[in-house]
Amino acid sequence: MAIPPKTTSLSTIIHRGGASGVTGSCHQLIANSESSLLIDCGLFQGDDAQQDSFDQLSIDFDISTVKALIVTHVHIDHIGRLPYLLAAGFSGPILCSKPSAKLLPLVIEDALKIGFTRDARLISQFLERVEQQLVPLDYAKWHTVEASPSINMKIKLQRAGHILGSSYVEVALREPHSKRRERVVFSGDLGAANAPLLPAPKSPSRADVLVLESTYGDRLHEGRSERAALLKRAIEKALDNKGTVIIPAFSIGRTQELLYELEGIIHRAGSDALWQSLEIIVDSPLASRFTRVYRELKPFWDDEAQKRLKAGRHPLNFDALYTVDSHETHEQTVRYLAESGRPAVVIAASGMCTGGRVVNYLKAMLGDPRHQVLFVGYQGAGTPGRDIQRFGAQGGWAMLDGERYDIRAGVTTISGYSAHADQRDLLNFIKRMRHWPREVKLVHGDTGAKRVLKAEIEALAHKAGCSISVVLPSEHE
Structure with a gap:
C-alpha cells in the first residue's frame, strides 16, 4: 500500500x-x-x-x-x-x-x-x-x-x-x-x-x-448461510400461520437474487411437503421483464450460478415460480391470498413501499397477524417501508396512499440481502x-x-x- x-x-x-x-x-x-x-x-x-x-x-x-x-x-x-x-x-x-x-x-x-x-x-x-x-x-x-x-x-x-x-x-x-x-x-x-x-x-x-x-x-450484514437461514425461518413462520410472506423488492437486482436464493432453499428442502407446495409469485411486470433479461445475460453471472446451470437447474425459472402480469390478475391474487391461507411468497415492487403493486398487498394483509412482511433492502427515511420496519414491532401504523393502516402482521428485516x-x-x-x-x-x-x-x-x-x-x-x- x-x-x-x-x-x-x-x-x-x-x-x-x-x-x-x-x-x-x-x-x-x-x-x-x-x-x-x-x-x-x-x-x-x-x-x-x-x-x-x-x-x-x-x-x-x-x-x-x-x-x-x-x-x-x-x-x-x-x-x-x-x-x-x-x-x-x-x-x-x-x-x-x-x-x-x-x-x-x-x-x-x-x-x-x-x-x-x-x-x-x-x-x-x-x-x-x-x-x-x-x-x-x-x-x-x-x-x-x-x-x-x-x-x-x-x-x-x-x-x-x-x-x-x-x-x-x-x-x-x-x-x-x-x-x-x-x-x-x-x-x-x-x-x-x-x-x-x-x-x-x-x-x-x-x-x-x-x-x-x-x-x-x-x-455489517449477516453472512450468506445465516441470511439464507433467516429467510427460510421467516417464510416458514408465515406458512405455519397459513399466511403470505410479502417481500417489497426492487424490480431489478433484489428480485432476481431472491429468486436465486429461494430456488436454492427449495432444492435443499427436497421432498418437504411444505416447501414443495409453496408458490413463489413475482407480481411486477417490470420485474418479470428484468428477470427475462437476467436470463439472457447468463455469461455475466458468477461461478456459483454457472455451476447450477451446468447441473441442470434453472435458478431464475423454476417450477414453483409464477408471474402476475395483468392488473386484473393482480387484484384477484391479492384477494385470494388475503382470504385463502394458501402458502405463498409474493415479491412485488416497490422496494420501499412508496407505490406499485406491493401497496395493495400491504393494505389487504398488514392488519392480519397471519402474514409476514419481510424487508430485504434499505428503507429510506420518510418512506412507508421505513415506517413499517420501525413501528411494526410496536403494533404501530403506517400511511399508505393517504390512509392509516394498523400493523399486526409480523415484520422481519434481513439486511444481508441488501445489494x-x-x-x-x-x-x-x-x-x-x-x-x-x-x-x-x-x-x-x-x-x-x-x-x-x-x-x-x-x-x-x-x-x-x-x-x-x-x-x-x-x-x-
Missing part, C-alpha cells in the same frame, strides 16, 4: 445530488472550463425529495461542457433524471456497461409512464433518442472521452457487483503539456460480498480521489488498493452512516501510518 503525494488536483467535483442523502446520485467531474463528465443522474426519493420537487428535478446547471454521461447502473436513483437531462439539451454519449445498455431502456420506459406520459408515440420517440446516445462498453477496457491539447480523459468500467451491469468508474486525467496525472474513482453502488448471482467487486489498483457510497457504512456493500466491504475496497487515495468523499448515505464510516476510514489510515482526508460533501459542493 502507498499513498500518492499531495498535489494540486487536476479536477473539481461538484455533487448535483446524492451527497446529502441516499438518493439522487449525480456527480460532475470538471477537468477544466471546457470539459467535464457527469456520473449518474438519479431521482430523489423519500426524505431526499423536496416538497416542490420540480425545481429539484430540473437540470439547473451548465451542461455545455459535459462530454459524456456515465451510468454506473440502472436503478432509478441513479438514472431517473435522464429525461430532464435530455430535455435540457444534453446530446452527448451515454456510457454504460453492455448489460446496463440492455436494461436501461426498460427502466426509463417505466419511469416515463409513471412520471411523464403514457403516450406510446412520445415514449417510443424518447427511447429511440436514448438508444442513439447509448454507448455500451466492455468491462476493464479504457475508453477515451476527450483528447485535446489541454486535457486527456479516459474512463474504465469495472464490475461493481451491485446489480447486473453495475459498474464503478475509473477516470484517468492527464495534462499533455505538463504530464500531470490524476486517477478519480466513483464507486457507484458497490455490491455485498458473497451476494448471489454476481461476482464481488475487486478494488482498483489505485485512486487519488475516491467518491465512495456509504449506505451501510455503519453496519449494497456493508462497512467491512467498503473498508476493504480501500484497503485492497495498492495505492490508497489521498482523499475520500463519502456520498449516498445517511449522515450517521457517513460519520461512522469516516471514523473507520481515518482509523484504518492511522493504523497504516498514513493520512487520508475524508470529506462529507453537501450538494453543489
